[in-house]
Amino acid sequence: MTLPTSPACTERTEVRRTAAHRAHLSPSGAAGVEHSVAVIGAGIAGLGMGARLKRAGRDDFVILERAADLGGTWRDNVYPGVACDIPSRLYSYSFRPAHPWSRVFAPGAEILAYLHDTARAEGLEPHLRLNEPLEHASWDETSGCWRLTTPRGELAVRALVMAAGRLSEPKTPRIDGLDTFPGRAFHSARWDDRPLDGLRVGVVGTGASAVQLLPEVAEHAASVTVFQRSAAWVLPRGDHAVAPGDDEPDRAELAAEAERLFDARIAGSPALDALRHRADEHRAAQVADPALRTALTPDYEIGCKRAVFSDDYFATFARPNVALEPSALTAVAGGTVIAASGATYELDVLIFATGFETTRPPFARLVTGRDGQTLAEHWQDGMVSHASTVVNGFPNLFVLDAPNAALGHTSAFEIIEAQLDYVLGALDHVDATGEALDVSSEAEAAYSAEIDRLASRTVWTRGGCSSWYLDEASGRLTLLWPARVADFRERYATFDPAPFARVPASSGAAVS
Incomplete structure (x- = not known):
């Protein structure tokens, strides 16, 4: 539904239009100043939104970031071994593809540097307000604006873009007695960089972060115990250094290759069988001990949970200082930690590589x-x-990289950029009509039904596991887009006003 916009917000937009044709307009950043758009979060999605706004001549926006620096997940995750599991050339904005990546899969520090370079090159720094978390946002029906509250005060904006991401809030399981642990206990996204040399370390979890950090931690710790609630499907990574001038595939080639991987997400497909066989061969080649190999073999279908990539995770278990505990950590009693199997361990450090708050x-x-x-x-x-x-x-709220916007087979940039196109089209429509946009409940229900239909054929719902892709209450697939990126781009990268029914200010009845 479309809603009338207040004269104040309309007037502010006219100022932006005029200024965009005259010269660069830098917002003052003072509390209470109205902006046409506020973007919440300065990670991949938020910076991408800012860059596209600037390129469209829309200078009257602000990016609010709660932390002291930009970068999102690549700012927060600095554990040893952190890197991308998507090829570097594909894990970048299509409008800023050139970067001197050192490896096929870029280390986290290089990705963070790339995001900083993007902010500078795209002129985003004057729009950034760091150390300014959003405390509350409420839609003001009378004025047709979003009213935002931050520690610096209040501001009104015509449109609100939530780009807070889905990997921003670490998730630590509730462990009985954890508060009695005398050593260091921390989440992998809140890394404690004090040395681990000579210490007994427990790594809780076997997901992407655990697979990356384990080989690095094992190089220094006296001993490492990995607490495995469920085994991970691990595929070979094939990473290597990239020298200047190396003949590497371009972004379009990589995108096309990754898109074909969606076939292996369809339950019962030949492509899924081939992917499982590849993972089984990788495990068999790297784990000689039959009992350990069995313990490291998942009991659910490959791809049901996020598959991980590593050339040295399995090999690390051959080290004499590394042991697998094939059950979850359930309790702590001082320096003693207790597994679900009943086994106990004396540890000095607990590292929780246990993921993030995603579905909620x-x-x-x-x-x-x-x-x-x-x-x-x-x-x-x-x-x-x-x-x-x-x-x-x-109304006039746009959420990036959240409901059914993640991808299980290719780069997150691919769908985020399609969303950016959609938002820019919506903002053009708001400018042209002077009305706010509220999508109809019927359109929302129809889209949810389509997601459920598409998801029903995938390994994410039929693979026999519980994962962070699925909502814990409804069991629905609420994180991933369950089809190819090309399908999403064709249907939803261009704004369509049809699902937005018009509602007059004096009535809630739709106008036909």
Whole structure:
């Protein structure tokens, strides 16, 4: 539905239009100043949104970032061995592809440097407000604006873009007695960089972060015990250094190759069988001990959980200082930790590589839409949306990289950039009509039904596992887009006003 916009917000937009044709407009950053757009988060999605706004001549925007630096997950995750598991050339903006990557799979520090370079080159620094977390955002029906509250005060914006991501809030399991542990206990995304030399270390988890950090930790610790709740499907990485001038595939080739991997996400497909065989061969080649190999073999279908990539994870278990505990960590009693199997270990350090709050993003509690409903309340049965970007009851709100916007077979940049196109088209429509946009509940329900239909054929719902892709309450696939990126781009990269029914200010009845 489209809603009338206040004269104040309309006037502010006219100022932006005029200034965009005259000269660069740098917002003052003072509390209370209105902007046409506020972007929440300065990670991949937020910086991408800012860059595209600038390139479209839209200078009147602000990017609010709660941390002291930009970079999102690549700022927060600095554990040893952190790197991308997507080829570097594909893990970048299509409009800024050139970068001197040192390896096929870029180390985290290089990705962070790339994001800093992007902010500078795209002129985003004047728009960034660091150390300024969003405390609350509420839709003002009367003025047709979003009212934002931060520690610096309040500001009003015409459109709100949530780019807080899905890997921003570390998730640590509740462990009985953890508060009695006398040593160091921390999440991999909050890395404690004090030395581990000579210490007895426990690594809790076997996902992507654990697979990357284990070989590095094992180089220094006196002993490492890996607590495995469920075994991971591990595929060979094939990483190597890239020298200047090396003949590497370009971004388009890599994107096409990655897109074909979606075939291996269809339950019962020959491509899935081939992927499983490849992983089995990799495990067999690197784990000589039959009992250990069996313990490291998953009991669910490959791809049901996020498959991980490593050339040295399995080999690390051959080290004399590394042991596998094939059950979860369940309790702590002082320096003694207790596994579900009943085994006990004396440890000095606990590293939780246990993932993030994904299906229930904490930012949803901060956003209040029409009728006083928070986004978290709207999503109480799982995240829903239309086009993975707009949500009924939340006018002029655009959510990036959240409901069904992640990808299980290729680079996150691919779908984020399609969402950026959609948002820019929506903003053009708002400018042209002077009305706010609220997608209809019918469109949202239809999109959710389409997601369920597409998901029903995939290994993510039929692979026999529980994963962070699925909502814990409804069991629905709420994180991933369950089809090819090309399908999403064709249907949802271009803004379509049809799902937005018009509603006059004096009535809730739709106008035909």
